[in-house]
Amino acid sequence: MLEASALRAANHRVEEAPAPLPAAERNPLVVRGLVFETPRQRIIDGVDLELPDNRLTVLMGPNGAGKSVLLRLLHGLLTPSAGTILWNGKPPDGRTRRSQAMVFQAPVLLRRSVLSNLRFALGLRGLGCSRREMLSLLGMLGLEPLADRPARLLSGGEQQRLCLARALALRPEVLLLDEPCANLDPASVLMIEEALMKARAAGTKIILVTHDLFQARRVAERIVFLHRGRIAEISPAESFFDTAGSPEARSYMEGRILV
Numbered sequence: 001m002l003e004a005s006a007l008r009a010a011n012h013r014v015e016e017a018p019a020p021l022p023a024a025e026r027n028p029l030v031v032r033g034l035v036f037e038t039p040r041q042r043i044i045d046g047v048d049l050e051l052p053d054n055r056l057t058v059l060m061g062p063n064g065a066g067k068s069v070l071l072r073l074l075h076g077l078l079t080p081s082a083g084t085i086l087w088n089g090k091p092p093d094g095r096t097r098r099s100q101a102m103v104f105q106a107p108v109l110l111r112r113s114v115l116s117n118l119r120f121a122l123g124l125r126g127l128g129c130s131r132r133e134m135l136s137l138l139g140m141l142g143l144e145p146l147a148d149r150p151a152r153l154l155s156g157g158e159q160q161r162l163c164l165a166r167a168l169a170l171r172p173e174v175l176l177l178d179e180p181c182a183n184l185d186p187a188s189v190l191m192i193e194e195a196l197m198k199a200r201a202a203g204t205k206i207i208l209v210t211h212d213l214f215q216a217r218r219v220a221e222r223i224v225f226l227h228r229g230r231i232a233e234i235s236p237a238e239s240f241f242d243t244a245g246s247p248e249a250r251s252y253m254e255g256r257i258l259v
């Protein structure tokens with residue numbers, strides 16, 4: 001019974017279907033020989049990765065595989081120990097970061113109202129947005145009635161949706177998300193997925209970290225599977241779920257330990 005209802009949940013489709021890919025894709029990403037190590041551990045161990053187009057990429061892998069570290073490296077929040085990351089042929093710098101947005105697993109919000117959290121983030125980037133536009137964005141994530149509430153008093157799920165609204169308000173060319181739906185209820189998950197599909201359809205390049213196989217099935221167009229800091233597999237989503245090619249990915253999906 002549990003399995004059948006879980007499968008039904010997995011099969012709910014997000015309503016916004018992605019638009020066809022534009023002819024000229026922006027923000028191609030090329031990663032070569034990427035290493036990130038500390039004196040105690042090599043966390044990212046020679047990653048080569050090319051994401052030439054804006055297909056929605058889901059980054060998967062077991063706990064401790066290095067997914068969050070990889071996302072931070074891509075966004076330029078960490079400096080590689082070796083190797084290169086090139087966005088549009090250039091290493092990530094302040095300008096790259098300003099054209100991107102990142103949503104962290106733990107919501108990070110200011111002691112201000114919901115609306116003023118959006119306004120503040122827009123102000124930092126010198127962007128404008130009318131109150132009506134901000135309310136419409138909040139509405140898409142079910143937050144419009146909470147617009148004037150202190151952000152820190154929202155529930156965990158509401159805060160996570162606000163973080164996504166704030167990221168989307170910046171109209172990023174690239175959106176990096178680190179388990180944005182961890183601990184959210186199904187309705188919140190659906191709102192987030194629909195917002196992501198809209199952004200995807202509008203041309204935003206999305207890289208999403210998730211452990212939720214059902215979510216990955218619903219939204220992914222490409223899967224990158226990371227294991228012990230190395231890429232074990234890069235596959236189109238359909239083939240990944242039908243016949244994951246790497247033993248690591250198969251073990252992960254079967255719930256077998258991967259350490």
Ligand SMILES: Nc1ncnc2c1ncn2[C@@H]1O[C@H](COP(=O)(O)OP(=O)(O)OP(=O)(O)O)[C@@H](O)[C@H]1O
Binds near residue numbers: 063068
């Ligand atoms: N800034 C850091 N300095 C040193 N070690 C770190 C740092 N960030 C993460 N680590 C270590 O790197 C490894 C990978 O961490 P990371 O958070 O990237 O894993 P993950 O794949 O995102 O895992 P999870 O699925 O549990 O979130 C872990 O062993 C972690 O302790």
